Amino acid sequence: MGSGKCGLLAAAVTVVCAVTVLAGAGTAFASVPPEPSVATASGSPAPTGSPAPGTTPAPAPTPDKDLEKIREQLDRLYHDAAVATDAYNAAEEKAEKQSAELDDLNERIAEGKRKLQRLKDQAGATARAQYRDGGLPPMARFLLTDDPQRFADSAATILNGERATRKLLTETARTQDELRGYADDAAARMKKLEADRAAKDAAKKKIEKRIADAELLESRLEKKEKERLAELERQAARAAQTAWLDSGVLDGISDKASAEGKKAVAFATAQLGKPYVWGAEGPDSFDCSGLTSQAWAAAGHPIPRTSQEQWRQLPHVAVKDMRPGDLIIYFGDATHVAMYAGDGKIIHAPRPGRTVTVTGAGTMPILGVVRPHA
Structure with a gap:
């Protein structure tokens, strides 16, 4: 092969390689939009698509x-x-x-x-x-x-x-x-x-x-993600409570408590803000049934220690007949209990990381209501 033909062949190969590289780059930039250029210390813009020196790209927020x-x-x-x-x-x-x-x-x-x-x-x-x-x-x-x-x-x-x-x-x-x-x-x-x-x-x-x-x-969540997660929890609780109230379940219900019920509610109210600790019965921390059992013990009427035994042993009443001091049992396996405080609200120890608080009685799926004292 002559030297002229070798030169033409080399030029052709060079052109093909260049087209291939440009095509690949075009595909990459088409799938990832270019980021705004950031000026470097010398005043010239940083290369497009690259983070500024010494910075870490912020993670995309979790949907x-x-x-x-x-x-x-x-x-x-x-x-x-x-x-x-x-x-x-x-x-x-x-x-x-x-x-x-x-x-x-x-x-x-x-x-x-x-x-x-x-x-x-x-x-x-x-x-x-x-x-x-x-x-x-x-x-x-x-x-x-x-x-x-x-x-x-x-x-x-x-x-x-x-x-x-x-x-x-x-x-x-x-x-x-x-x-x-x-x-x-x-x-x-x-x-x-x-x-x-x-x-x-x-x-x-x-x-x-x-x-x-x-x-x-x-x-593993960022601070803003934790805040958003907490807001989603509040939104779900509000929606559940609103649906429960809109059902008319509390129409005509009486908030008149017995003397013992008032004492039990007063005890539970005095524990607001204390941390949930599993297995705890006070005085500084409580789990859900630890709170309710101690509240009724303070009212002079001891009841079973666990939410499941409270559900099994205590007299059941209809939701429409409940009154302050009664206990609302939640979930199909009776693994959570709260004290009804009146006006559609409960006092309960929610879970680890939370404190004894007041919330809507309809924010969780209700299994039934029991009355410790007839």
Whole structure:
């Protein structure tokens, strides 16, 4: 090939490469709009599409639909934590009951042992008395006497002695049976206590894991995103409350509370602003059922510790018949409880990271209402 042809071929290759590079660049710039130029320290504009030296591009704000997904995920995590908290509180209550009953059994066992020792001492005293009389049993001495009066006295003594001996033997056997029963019962209760403690520990781990997951999820949000997320939560709560009130559920409802109900509401009101802490029953922090159970204890009417047991054990009333002091149970699994304060409002301890607060009674799905005091 001649040198002229080689020159033309090289020129052609150069043109093709240039067109290819320009086409690629055109495609890239078509998909990403150029950013405004920023002047450099020398006064000349920085290259288009590049951040200014020493700056970090601001992250694009998270769309509301993505924040809604995050809100739903947080709700699930905190709901799971609430379920585990109820399990923890129930296990703790059972463990405390088993521990108290075990203490009572141990005291019974100790008293039984003391009683058995007294019976043994009594039997020993009888044996020693017989030895002092020459080793002859009362029946032998009775048969060998020639004195009529002594014969009569001995007959009565023998009869009383036999009765006392039978009573002593019977009482000893019964005490031994009781001790065996107490020991078996104590062993069974200790086994239950260990199971309750294991359930309590498992629930604690689950609570801590769910809360840690939720806190990690929230920590990844920028300040403005957290503010927007909080606003979305408020909007959802307002919408739910408005729909609940618009249903006419409170039409004609009475806000007249019983004397006990007023005391319970007053107690709950005094706790406003105190932090939610799972498993807490005051005085400085509360979980949801810790608040309601302590409020009614202060009103002189103790109720079950957990929201699920409050729902299961306390009398149910219709929403239209509720009055201040009644408890509103939320969600299908009864894992949240609040105190109705009147005027469509509740006082409750919401979840970790929040404080005891007043909000609309219809902001969460209502399972039903219970009345601690008739």
